[in-house]
Amino acid sequence: MADIIQLLPDHVANQIAAGEVVQRPASVVKELLENAIDAGSDSIKLIIKDAGKTLVQVIDNGKGMSTTDARLSFERHATSKIRNAEDLFQLHTKGFRGEALASIAAIAHVELKTKQPHDDVGNTIVMEGSKVTSQDVVVTPQGTSVSVKNLFFNIPARRNFLKSDNVELRHIIDEFHRVALAHPGIGFVFYNNGNEAFNLPISNYRQRIVNIFGTKTNEKLVPVEEETEVLKISGFVGKPEFAKKTRGEQYFFVNDRFIKSAYLNHAIASAYDGLLKNGTHASYFLNLTVDPQTIDINIHPTKTEIKFDDEHTLYAILRSAVKHSLGQFNIAPVLDFERDANLDTPYELKKESARASTPTIEVDRSFNPFQDEAPVKQRAVSYKKEPTESWESLYVGLESKGTKTQQDFSEVHFETEEATVSMFDKDIEKTHTTYQLHNKYIVSTIKSGMLVIDQHRAHQRILYEDYLQHLTIKGALSQQLLFPLDLHFSNQEIAVIIQLKEDLEHTGFVFSNVKEESIEIIGVPVGVPESEVSIILEQLISDVENEVPDSNFSATDLLAKSMAKSLAIKTGQSLQKDEQEHLVNKLFACKEPNVSPANRTTFVTMSVDELDKKFI
Template identity: 40%
Template sequence: MRTPDASTDGLIQALPDTLASKIAAGEVVQRPANALKELIENALDAGGSSVEVVLKKAGSELIQVTDDGCGMGPGDAVASFGRHATSKLRRFEDLEHLRTLGFRGEALASIASVAQVELTTRRQGDEEAVRVRVNGGDLEDVAPAAAPNGTCIAVRNLFFNVPARRAFLKSPATEFKHLVEAFQALALSHPTVGFTLVHDDTEVWRLPATDGPDALAVRLDALAGGGLEGKLVPVEEATSYLSMHGLVASPERSRRSRGEQYLFVNGRFVKSRALDHAVVSAFGALLPERQHALYALFLDVDPRHVDVNVHPTKTEVKFDDDRGVYSFVKAVVKRCLAESGLGLSFDPLARPVGPSDPPPSPSFEPPPASSDLEGPIPSAATVPARGDGSSRPAMPASVPTFRLEAGSGLGAMPPLPDRGDLEPVPPTIPDPTVGPIPARLGPAFDVGDDLELDASDADRTFWQLHGRYLLSPVRSGLLVVDQRAAHERILYERALATMASGMSISQQLLFPFTVDLSPTDRALLSEILGDLQALGFQMEAPDGQPVLVRGVPADVTLGDERAVLDDLLAQFRRNHGLRLSARENLARSMAARSAIRPGHPLGPAEAKLLVDQLFGCDDPFSDPAGRPTMTRWSTDEIDRRFRPR
C-alpha cells in the first residue's frame, strides 16, 4: 500500500452551493412541466381554494402560479429558497406519515438556480406582502409589496444559465403537452379547488371548484372534453391494508392513447405500468383491441407501506407488496364493472393483448371474491417496461410505382387479377422515369446475402402464411416477407416523398366535419399542420373553435375520415421520444396507422404487387422502426433441418 502523498491533499472538496443546486435542478426540474408540478403542489399544500396558472412559450419564457392559500411571512419567504428547506418534516419518523405533496425542500432552490424567480406572498392579517427576487440561485432583493393574501410565484427564462439543458427541450407543442398533463393530474385530484390555465394569453381551461359526491365526475368530464355523462362506473373498496375509490369509463369511451389514465396514491399522481395492466386485465374482452380505458383511480395506502421517493420527480411508486396491490386493483375494478352490468363470465385474460400492452404475468391467479379482499391477496409480478431499440431509416430516393391500399387504414385493397399482367395503379406523385420494376435493380436483381429474386418471372407466386408472412422460392432458398412491415416501409417512403414534393392528391368531402381537440392535440396539430396539408388533409384550425376538415388524402377510406386524424395524432405522440424530425414522425405515424394488420388476407397478385413495391423502396430491408421486413432461409439451412449431422 502506497503512503499518501501530502501534495495530493485537497483533491476532494465540497461542491459550491450554486453548483450543487444546479445538479439538484437536473434531478427535480428536467423540463418546464416539472417546475409547474412543484409549484402547483406547493399551492395546494398551502390550502388554496383556487389556483391560476399562466404560461408563455410553453413554459420556457414564463411559468406563473398564483394561489389564495395561507401565504408566508418575510422570513419564511426567504428561507423557502434554501437547500432542503421544508415545512413538512421535523424528524425521521415523519417520513412514515407523510400526506402532503411536497416534502423534500428541493423544489424552489432547484428552480431558482436555473431561472429568474419572483415570489410575492402575504399571510392573512399581515399589513403588507413581501417580494423576493432570486436570479440563478443568487438572492437579489427582498422588499415589501402590495398583494392579496396568498402566494404568486413567477419563474422566467427557465434554464437561461444552463444553455445545454435548454437546447434539449423538445418542441413547444411537446413541452406544452407535458405541462397540460401535469396541470390535468393535479386539477383532477383536487376537484374542490378551482383551477385556471392560460397559455400565451389564451384561456385553455377554467375549472370551477365543485363539491359533493359528483365532484370527481364533473371534473373528469370537464378535463375529458365532455360526453362522459352516464358512461362512468364508480369504483370503491376498502380493506384494513388499502382502499380505492374513483371512476372508470365504459369501454365505448376508450381511446387509442393512454393520455386519459389517472392513478393516484395517497393523493399523488403516479405512473405504474403494472397497475395500468391490472385495470386492462379487469376489462378483459370488454375493451377493444389496441384501445385504452379512461379511468381516475385513487389508492389510499398506509404511508409506511409505500415509497413515492424512488424517483426524483416522485411520479413512480413502489409498494412493499406489489403483488397484493396488483390483484387488489384488478379484482375491485372487475367486480365494479360486473355490478354495473358490464362484466363477463369468462376469464378476461383470454383477450389477445395488443402489441403496445405489457404481457400478463404467468403467475396470475383468479382474483378472490370481494368478500375475501380483507386478507392477503396473491398477485402477478410487476410488469417490466419495454425498451425501444429502433433506428432511424434513410430518407427515400424514389417513390414506389404501384399504390397498395390497406383495408384497415388508407382505403380498401382493390381486387386484383391473379395473373402477373397487372395494370399499374397511377402513382400518387407522377414520375415517368420509374417503371413497375425499378430499372436500377436490373431484370434479376440481388437483394443481398446471395438472395436473388427473378424480376422477369411474371408468374412468380407468393404464398401467405397465417395472414402475416409471404413465402416464395428464390435461387438460394426461401424468401419470407413480413407483409405488415413491408407495407409500413412502402407507406413511410411514399408519405415522405409526398410531403417533400407537395404534390398530394386530396378528396373533397361532400359533408365537411368538425373535430374537437384537446389543448395538447391542438398544439400538436398547429406544429404539423403544414405537413398534414402536404399529405392531402384540407383543414382549418381557427383559434378557440373546432377544427374544420374539408378534405382528406385520396387513400383514406370514405367513412374513416374522422378516425384517421385522431389515430394519426395519437401515433405521433407515441413516437415523440424517438428523436425524429416532425416530418419523419408524421410519415412513420401515417404508415403505422395505415398498414395492413396481421391476418389480412392477400391474393397471389396482391402479394406480388406488395413485394414489387417493397423492392422499389430506397431501403427495402427494414420497416421505419428498423425491424427487418424479410429474411432468407438458404437451401443448405433447410437441408440441415431434415438431415442433421
C-alpha cells in the same frame, strides 16, 4: 500522497441536486403547483411562455409566507412538514423535501412575491443562480406568486437537451392534468403564451374530468366505489367501446397524489379481460385512499412511484371493484338467455304450490277425425308421351298469332366467336412466385435463393413514401363521404389537429368544420376506410405529442410516418397471391426498400449456398 477528496461548493451542489428535481420545465410546474396547494389555496393560476423555457409562473391565493420564511424557503432541505424521520410516514401534503425552490433557484432567475392575510404589505425576493440579488417590501395581493425565468440559463448543456416546444408543452399539460384531477375542490386557470388554455372551476370529480377532456367524456365514464378496512376506491373507469390505442387517459391517485404503478395497472387490465380489442387500453381515473403508514413515497426523486406494504391485497380489491362496476352497469357480458314470457307462471297461480303427485294423461286411442267424411273418388289421368325424333320436331306446327308464316330459322345467321379456354382448365395453371408464411412473412424466390419479407414493415415503407410524395407535391386524391363524419376530441387534441390541418388536407383529408371539441370530416384519403379515421387521428395526435423526430426531420415526415404506421397491413392478415406480388413489386420500387420508416429491416435474403449448408 496529497488528499484528493474535497467538499463541493454550495452552488455546484445545488446544481447537482437540481438535476434530480428539475429535469424539464414540467418539473418546475409540478413543484410550484404542489407548493400552492399546500398553502391552502382555492384558486391557482399557471402562466407559461415558450413551453416554460422563458417563463413559468404560479399564482395562488393561499396563506403566504413571512419575511423569514420567504428567505428560508430557498435553502436546501428547508421544509415546514418534516420534523423527524417518522413524519415521512404521516404525510398528507405534497412538497415535503424542501429542495424544490432551492433547486429551481440554482438554475434559473426566480422572483418570489408573497403576503400573509394580516399583513399590509408583502415581500419580494429575486434570485439568480442561488444568489439573492434583492429583497424588499412590495404591494401584492394575499398569497404567493413565483416566477421562474430563463430555465437552465447557467447550464447550457441541460438547456440543449430540452425537446421542441410542442413536446415540452405536452409534458406541462400532463403535469397540470395530474394536479387538477387530484384536487377538484381547487379552481385552476392555465395560460399559454397569453391564451387561456384551461379554465377549471371548483366542481365535483366527474365534472372536473369532463372539463379537462371534453363533454363527450361524460358518456364514457362508469363510476367505481368501494370501501374496505384496507383501501377506499372512488372514481371512474371508461367503457370498453371507448378504449384507445394510447395510455393517455390513465390516472392513479393515492391520497390525492398522482402515481405510476405497472402492478396496479395490470389489475385494471385483468378486470377488462375479454372486453377490449387487441392493442387498446381502457381509460381510468381512480382515487385510492390508504393509511399513510402503509406506503413509502420517498423512494423516487419525482415522487411518482411509491411502495405499498401489501400490494397483493390492493391488487385483488382493485380488480374486483372495477369488475363489479362493469358488471353492475351492464358493461361486462353475462351469460343470460332471452326470457320467454310464455314460460312465466300465471299471476293467479303464483301463490299456488306445486302438485306433489304426477299428473296423468288420458288418450282415446279409438278416435278417428276422418270417419265422418265421405270418400273422395280418384280420377285416373294418363299422359301420352309423343316421341320426338329430333329437336327440330319441337317447333313443328307452331305459328304466331297475327302472322302469316313462321320465321324461317334457316335464314338466321350467327356471328362466329373465337374459341376461349376455360378459366378452370386444369391443364393451364398460372404459376406464382410468392407464398405467405404464418400470415406474417411473404416468401419469394430469386435467382440466388429466396427472399423473406415482413409484410407489415414493407407496407409501412410503401405507404410512407406515397404519403411523403403527396405532402411534398401537395396533391392527393380524396374520396368523398356520403355522410359527414363527426369526431370528438379534447381541447388540446383539437389544437394538434388544427396545427396539422393543412398537411392532413394534402394527404386527402377534407375538413368541413372544426369546433372546440369536435371536427367534421367530409373526405378521406383514397383507400382509407371510414371506420379507421378516428384511430388514425388518435395515433397521429399521440405521435405528435410524444414522439419527437430528429432536428433534421419536419412535421411532414412525422405525419407520413404516423399515417403509414396506422394504415399498413397488420401482422396476421391473410393476403391473396396477387396482393402478395403487388406488395413485393411496390416495395422494390421504393427509394429505400431495405428499411421501414422506423429504420427496421423489411426483408432478408437466403442464398442457395446457405440453404445447402443447413443440410450438411
